[in-house]
Amino acid sequence: MHDLFKQVLNERDLSRAGDLFSLSDTEIIHDLTEVIKKITEISSHPDYSQNDNDQSVVEICVTRVTSCIRETGTVEAHCRPLVALLEACLHHNLRPSTNHQNEDPPHAKIASDVISCIFLASDNQNYSKKGVMEAVLPVAVRLLHAGHAELARNMARYLSLAAIHHARLLKPHVQQIVDSIVAGNLAEMQKSG
Known part of the structure; x- marks a missing residue:
């Protein structure tokens, strides 16, 4: 793993996290699987949801990783660890807080970025890649029932493209x-009724 990623992730050094964007994609492309595994480890820690510093570090690292994958067109090479990160997010609360309707839980933010990276790329659409879809679909469809309306809507769009x-x-x-569609329609009817 690149020394800067090591420092940022191992020491949770937010002051250096922005420097990750000064690295070229070629400097970090071979480290991404290890970096994603470390992100998964950090975000799976029991106190992650209450640790603002760790959340900020992870958000920046996820953004850097996903931008590198998009720019290099290497989603196929990094799909498995991305799916593992997405699955880890499903073990946490993804529902928006009732106190802060516009505030997503930290794991919902990660899931949103990962899903976007897996399904969409800057120069082509990953949903047309069979190997990528085989890896992600069993986990991705579970987002339809994770209790986060925006994630479910985005996932429904991506699934229609994959279909x-x-x-x-x-x-x-x-x-x-189908269960998700029925539940969504029922919720909309209850709101309007």
């Missing part, structure tokens, strides 16, 4: 998708 290219991959998840 255009790989409808058969969605076949095992049809019931989860």
Whole structure:
């Protein structure tokens, strides 16, 4: 792992985190799997949701990692650790706070960035890549029921795009998708009624 990533992640050094953007993609591309695993470890710590410094460090690192993956077109090489990070997020509360409707929980922010990185790229669309979709769909459809309306809406859009290219991959998840649609429509009817 690049020394700067080591310092930022191991020491949770927020003061140096912004410097990650001064590194070229070629300097860090081979470290991303290890970096994603470390991000997963930090974000899975029991006190992560209350630790503003760790959250800021992780947010910056996730942004740097996902931008590198997009710019280098290497989602296929880094898909498995990204999916593991996404799955780790599902073990935490993703529902927005009732006190702060516009404030996403930290794991919802990570999940949103990871999903966007996995499904979309700067020069092509990853949802057309069968290997990527095979890895992510079993975890991604679970976001439909995670209690976060915006994540569910985005996920529904991404799933519809994936269905255009790989409808058969969605076949095992049809019931989860239909349940989500029914639950979403029921919630909307209750709001308007």
